[in-house]
Amino acid sequence: MSAFMSVRGVSKTYVAANRSRVVALDDVDLEVADGEIVALIGPSGCGKSTLLRMIAGLDTDFEGELAWSRQPRPGKDIGYVFQEPALLPWRTVERNVSLGLEAQRDKSPAGRQRVRSLLELVGLDDFAGSFPKELSGGMRQRAAIARALAYDPQILLMDEPFGALDAITRDRLHDDLLRIWETTRKTIILVTHSVEEATYLADKVAVMTARPGRIKAVHKVPLDRDRTPRTRQLPQFAEFAGMLRQELE
Template identity: 50%
Template structure:
């Protein structure tokens, strides 16, 4: 375990009450400011691992340690696969909710929420209800809600998977811009090789049955990244390398 890590996982395993072993033997260090992608096929335990780091599920083996001190609820932001917004509340009210639950005065929470909505490109939509927003806009609200408490760690569980390609590219770019400016730590779950290479500094490739780490690869392209990187030979080479590691992880011999 590294004292410089934000969070360290050692021998982490999760077996459900049904007897299913979801993940086993996970050793992973996440440093402050890291952008780490967890890449693997459906059912390999990526989301289970993310939920254990968030404290939403308990490991049944191993341990998760926080060398710098146990985080508070405000230190961790979580963006789920679905936006999970309150349909009866405006975008601003949805984003302000974590601050109000933490005891912040309503006016201050509303101001902070409006500012964060502007940061994710939704200035002017503060009073809009979820039913009036597109899928991409709802996900921006969800991202704003996760970031409004200024968390040390942002956990993202395939947040853009259901969006069209153009919207997904835009949100990838906006996320990288926010991360470059604020340098919070990100753990991003995806099953897309292309998305993982575009976003992450480190890609953790997971093998299924049960979930475990097969390989870890670095993407050394500098930030900020943009279309120049996405269309470069360097990007294509990284995608080939990651694709080969994923194929090896899914091969019968790796099971």
């Protein structure tokens, strides 16, 4: 795997309206390889969302630099998935997913076919005509993932995408995401609170410290890429997750 994106010496201080300053990130370095799944884990308020927004190009006001092997085009090459799937309630699932394509004026049959295969990929082909309120939380999040993939981004950024789901749905979406990765080989940065989620999904885990957010350590996950529900029963799984938990304390 070749170097894909590097975060180099990134710091960020927010200045509130009353002039008080919050150092959100302090000298953060992170290397992401092409096709890698990197989990970013750390206590609430340590700057995970801040870092993700910078990588997404949504916040350009920071010190340090982001180096890309291929500079992403704003709004095109980066897919973003939020904790709450921000679907448009008046659009069907299919028309939510095609949103990115419409923004790029891609109304070609190939574009429509692409939306169809994405819906198939996330298991929503039977719900193309449904509205978001007719879906379960897990299905809505699947639709949000399909939408993020619609314009074929070079990287998928996910900010606690499974945090609001119940445990069974979450486990199922974990396997869905791994299957999607198998098909697309997208580079993924996943922000999570959960050491189990990080262990199950990631190739490597970056552990952040509480404010000001720094990278405390980066660990390679000692598991084969092929993860199945049985992976969670392996002694290495519990050991690694336990080590992460300790590091977060």
